[in-house]
Amino acid sequence: MLTKKIPTQILAIILAMPLLVVYADDNVVCLGDNYEQGLPIPNVNLPTVSLTSEGNVAKIYEGDSLTLFTNATVDTQNGANPNFYWCAEQGQLEIDPTAPDLSQVKYIAPAEVTENTWVRVVVQLSDGLGYVSGKSLFLNVSPITYYFVEGYLYNKYGHTIPDAPVEVAGHTAVTDENGYYKINELRAGNYTLTASKDGYNFTPIEITVGENETNTISLISDDPTPCLLYAVHDEGKKHSQFFTVNPFNAFEVKLLGSLYKGYDIEALDIHPTNNQLFAAAGDDGLQPGHLYKVNSWNGQMSHVGDTNFHEINGLSFTQEGTLWGWAEGEGLIQIDTETGNGTLEIAYDGPVEDITWDNEGLILYGVENNTLLAYNPQAIVLTKLNCTLPDGEVEALEMLPDGRLLFSLHDDETLSIHALEIDSCDRLDMAIDVTLNEIKLNDVEGIAWPIEACIR
Structure with missing residues (x-):
């Protein structure tokens, strides 16, 4: 069971419903074994499948991943077994270790997009009795906008503090000889900014990073620890x-x-x-x-x-x-x-x-x-x-x-x-x-x- 890149000459993935057709090109990837509609067996309940994303999220950023889930029914009383076949127009599909039957998979968005891009992901359900059903889901993949914060560290007398680590969201910068720091590649969001150096007490502060937010943030150290x-x-x-x-x-x-x-x-x-x-x-x-x-x-x-x-x-x-x-x-x-x-x-x-x-x-x-x-x-x-x-x-x-x-x-x-x-x-x-x-x-x-x- 492997992820497959579909060549351009292959026509399409034909699912049970005419609307669920993904035309193949060089960007389409698929996961699982493809089953075409076969000769139906009489008196079998038709398979059904629904497709949802983790947290019902419809928008993700470039390079991010998202778990996709199915809810499938097949006529087990007549010996039906569900088989899943996934395809995505862009990005990657990976097997979820907790679901080796492919009832859920991980979708990884393209590493880089230049603008908001709609990506269709399709799952096909075959019951092994000749019937095939399917469902599609559209995901909006957006480019990431990165921001930065910068500023200075001061002691209580207004003197800058060099060689002090400043940390935001796992990103660390060390102040230069002028007490200046700059941290890049921050996504929009709420974070805690901390600083530390022997002999100083810096109170962590909550900051918001994003469009129209202040990106110059300086910290003033409290006095050294008193004798108490x-x-x-x-x-x-x-x-x-x-x-x-x-x-x-x-x-x-x-x-x-x-x-x-x-x-x-x-x-x-x-x-x-x-x-x-x-x-x-x-x-x-x-x-x-x-x-x-x-x-x-x-x-x-x-x-x-x-x-x-x-x-x-x-x-x-x-x-x-x-x-x-x-x-x-x-x-x-x-x-x-x-x-x-x-x-x-x-x-x-x-x-x-x-x-x-x-x-x-x-x-x-x-x-x-x-x-x-x-x-x-x-x-x-x-x-x-x-x-x-x-x-x-x-x-x-x-x-x-x-x-x-x-x-x-x-x-x-x-x-x-x-x-x-x-x-x-x-x-x-x-x-x-x-x-x-x-x-x-x-x-x-x-x-x-x-x-x-x-x-x-």
Whole structure:
């Protein structure tokens, strides 16, 4: 069963109905086995066929593809079997792997057209009993009009930012020495424009590309990440609220952005050198196990990708900027911060709630049922320490610059800061009783301390 190019000398594809005649030329392609009307067998119900396109679309662009479907009936009680034969005046026809009987096929429009072109696609149905039926469908193939966007990246002082990637719809450009970028070959539509560079916070913006739309779009970076304690609160099991605590201003607490409903953010950490905040989702959210970037000024999340693990309970960066995570019920993973893809490093099915590297990058700490764990990557050994954290379920860990372990508790009636001396297992607590905008921040799932920002 092959796609066939019909020579010009062949007359026509004769179908059961006179109106369904496609005259062959060099552009016509066909798929399947052609059956001509045969001698009919008496007392057989005639075959019927209808033809539709995916989403009932009648217009596609050059080079695009579209699935075409049939709805056929044959007299199976008399031994009829449907056989399909397709032809298109221009473009290509391909077998759909899900329909080897050719009851549906993929149509690929011509790679290039200079103007709107009507293409007729015909399907012929033979029942194997001598009867043939058919149907045709007209598709409007249009040339693609491409657009571009351009602009500059600035810092808050109005200075341009060179060597910064700018991305729209999978197309990336890097700003030149003057902070200028230009992205070509964009189709008309709505997109998100993003930019990134170490030490800067760019808020993604929604843009519309097309005729009569503004194509000059510049971005101004927010200030670098401030020296604050960042945290995420679990509101109602699967809603997430970022917030900050300012240890230099009487532990002032502020909400960071609005409530993310249905995202179930369970883990948080910050890159050690560029101060980019990252978050990961649990299994109760819209995108379980996915990785996000978080703007440290407004709390806006931008999607990075799927870790391919169902629930991420913890995130922690090494000094070198390698992101590690804990996948619930599976173990310790490494995560690519560009794609979000995770790789299992140590299998472990215990209920570990969070992880954090020490300041030297030698030991990775975790907590399981309020007992501290220590992972030595050199020996590839995971051990339980003789240190149990009391009074509630620990859900978030972070290493402080002085080597103490910062942690939070599940359903804590106050927003409390707990610090632990690891060697002695001595604990220091400071309670902050606060309710903001009717949200009581008593279920902290992840915390992050930007060491680089705090020593600038």
